Amino acid sequence: MKRPHLVVTVCFLVAMALVSGVGLRQLYQMTRYDLHSRQRDLEVRAVGVDALISAERRRLLFLRDYAERILDSPSQQRAGLQNPKAQAALRDSGALQWTAPGAMDGPLVFGTNAQGLAGIEGFHRDAATLPADIVLARAISPLLAISQHADAVQSTVAYISANGLYVLSPERPDAHAPDLLRRFSTMPYYRLHVTGQNRGRDIVWTPIYTESKKSEAIATLSAPVYANGQFRGAVVMDVAPSRLLSLQLATSNLTDDEAPAEFGLLNSNGDLVYFVNGEITAQRPARFDPHLLDVARASATAWMKRGKGYAVRSGRYLLFQHVGETHWMLLTDTDDSELTLAAARRVFNSPLIVAWLAIAVLLVGTLRIVKHIFGQYVEASTRLERLARSDPLTGLANRRRFQEAFDETLERAAREGGEAATPAVAMLMLDIDYFKRVNDRFGHAAGDRVLVIFAEILRNNLRSAEMPARVGGEEFAALLPGADLATAAGVAERIRRAVEAHAADAAHGAGAPGEAVNPDAIAFTVSIGVAASPADCPAHYEALMQVADRRLYAAKEGGRNRVVAEDSRSIDAARA
Structure with a gap:
């Protein structure tokens, strides 16, 4: 139900596949019929050749x-x-x-x-x-x-x-x-x-030769x-070539488009006489496969006993027919593409093509209707799901999605390292310093802009595998899969410095006293608490969250705008 257009498309493809299968079977049967039809035509030709010979x-x-x-x-x-x-x-x-x-x-x-x-x-x-x-x-x-x-x-x-x-x-x-x-x-x-x-x-x-004066092929x-x-x-x-030309025109029961214009006569000794458009020629016609002709010469005696049939190689057919009581066989050549094209012309003139078109139009129309009806529903469902898993203001993951990502990280680590392995995962808890003062002084709209700016700083300083999230009003978190405590502390320090750099730029771009405040020019700092497993505690969401939150509190008690990654330092800072 989430992807109805995909379901309709699959049904469309299945239906077309079934109809296409029926059509291809009919096409194959038609090609076999055409092959046998050409064999019968060769028999008719053989009667005419036998009469002339x-x-x-x-x-x-x-x-x-x-x-x-x-x-x-x-x-x-x-x-x-x-x-x-x-x-x-x-x-x-x-x-x-x-x-x-x-x-x-x-x-x-x-x-x-x-x-x-x-x-x-x-x-x-x-x-x-x-x-x-x-x-x-x-x-x-x-x-x-x-x-x-x-x-x-x-x-x-x-x-x-x-x-x-x-x-x-x-x-x-x-x-x-x-x-x-x-x-x-x-x-x-x-x-x-x-x-x-x-x-x-x-x-x-006798084999073909050329008359020197007339420069024409003679048999x-x-x-x-x-x-x-x-x-x-x-x-x-x-x-006389004229009699052979009359044979070409008179002994075929095919139409001009279907009747081959090239054929040959093969005797029991393997000698070949070629005819192209009713004329004798000393050159092998281009459509005749040389390998099949070699097979015909080598099998001339056996083919004489069989009477009729064909040899096939790589989709090409050499049809033969014994000519009466003579020592000659009539040969003609065709291939799968020629037979398929002839059959396809008849298929496109049959009711089957109408069925194909009707099913195509019907299913395409159904696809458009379904897509139109359910498109908005699917889009709304997707939007609601996205809102349920992300923060609408910053676009970061919310607390629910953050916890799901933590669980997925543990499951992936278990699959890759086995049940006995202790996964390495780190967590950052981040809080904007004195955020209430921003709201009180500049208004909630400016405060929202500060949150959006901080979210963008987080995205720019984290890898694609690391997930930032907004878990409270001005509280943020970051999940760092595979990171130890030192690495996580380094990432936290990089974020803090990026916020400081923004604060410096904001101070430089602040307007004169009395002018309206640009929210992008509001300077702010951030305090960060760092926790990592297995260094601080087992890889449990609540345990890591508690450690990181405790160290975040210690960073605030220690003067704000700092990173705390060890409890000893947080205690000393609190005492100071």
């Missing part, structure tokens, strides 16, 4: 199977060699650079001789298989042109033969054949098959061509 694979498999059927069919090779253009190409194959027209007005076939292939890894001139390779290159030429135009944006499709010839759609007639073959030998889409890294002879999505699908167990070349197809 399957379409590309079918096109590439068709070209690869067609090439292998040509190489495995002697009848088709004989029929192809009967064509005059194939025979002309065979005759010209000894030149450093030669060309042959493709079948059915397809792209030109380019090639070089054994000298042009010297030092180019992955290519060699084999006279026995050269005729079949020329027939295959001419036959596959129109099919490459058809595949190249299958996308809205034309992408490069090629057949590269290990015998030193190739077909490109679109054509690059300005390229020097040996130089282009040397470039093919360094590219992953060809080297992976030559070096035996693709032992399963699968279609592979390429390639498939090896074998005949009689011998590597004969590779069919290569660039992935």
Whole structure:
């Protein structure tokens, strides 16, 4: 009841804590829902990616199977060699650079001789298989042109033969054949098959590379061509960025603000292909956590078996989804802050926020009313308590408070030193000399001012741990915890001298005769009696008070304006 506003504030905080707990739980559940929602969105994306990859694979498999059927069919090779253009190409194959027209007005076939292939890894001139390779290159030429135009944006499709010839759609007639073959030998889409890294002879999505002329990132699908167990070349197809962009826009069931614009494809070998806003990029997107990507590469096989899920590190999530029957997984990235913000937007649109605001307004209003109603009561109670424990004129402690402070000092000493310890405590009794004359001569208002001045002198000459008090009309006391008799006598002498100094200043500032007296210029002196425990008596309030009061009487009998701290001196002074 002494602090009603504190009680209301605590109730307010408890109520808000309960509502906040409910809100945080709902927020957490929403973030989990959003995480699962993004996982479902990734499944939808995976279906779209699977459809595109399957379409590309079918096109590439068709070209690869067609090439292998040509190489495995002697009848088709004989029929192809009967064509005059194939025979002309065979005759010209000894030149450093030669060309042959493709079948059915397809792209030109380019090639070089054994000298042009010297030092180019992955290519060699084999006279026995050269005729079949020329027939295959001419036959596959129109099919490459058809595949190249299958996308809205034309992408490069090629057949590269290990015998030193190739077909490109679109054509690059300005390229020097040996130089282009040397470039093919360094590219992953060809080297992976030559070096035996693709032992399963699968279609592979080679790592990202940059086309030197266009300065754009390109991803390429390639498939090896074998005949009689011998590597004969590779069919290569660039992935059209326009189709990937359409995938980004069409396979998401999230809004534009919620849908991530960055994702990646990871194969079982740990190769990654990144997409940012539907475009292929060779650079890892900034939002992808490098550590989680390393975990994904190391766990690719295990994740393939799991099918879907996510890995988490320091509040970041890497979600994965196996793409159909392929060797690829679709990856996307999110974190707790992104999920929390998305959930918070929905929370602020829910009735819960209205409840929060209503409780806040209600309790704040209640707090103001309670504070207004009980504020004056609490203030009055505090003021009455202060008046009951202090002197209203000087502001010093009264006799009741002085005795309470004495008891508290003894209790504290007992806690710190134990029951067997005898606490050291001193007491001063102070009395203003001839105070009645001040009242009779200058009036009671001036006398009150003298009391206030003396109280201020006491405050200024005592430590914070020492307590002054007004215990009577002009009688004062001071409690000195931990002080012995000599220390207490020194403090008393300091107070007496301070009063004398004030008296000297008052005499110097007194006005001329006949002028009104300034109460601050009234000179007065003080007599002090000192008592201490255990030197004089046990640490009892009444006993110490009696000793100090007796010595105060002796100081007055001895002439006033003095300190008496021993009974022998007080007796001698009384006799004198």
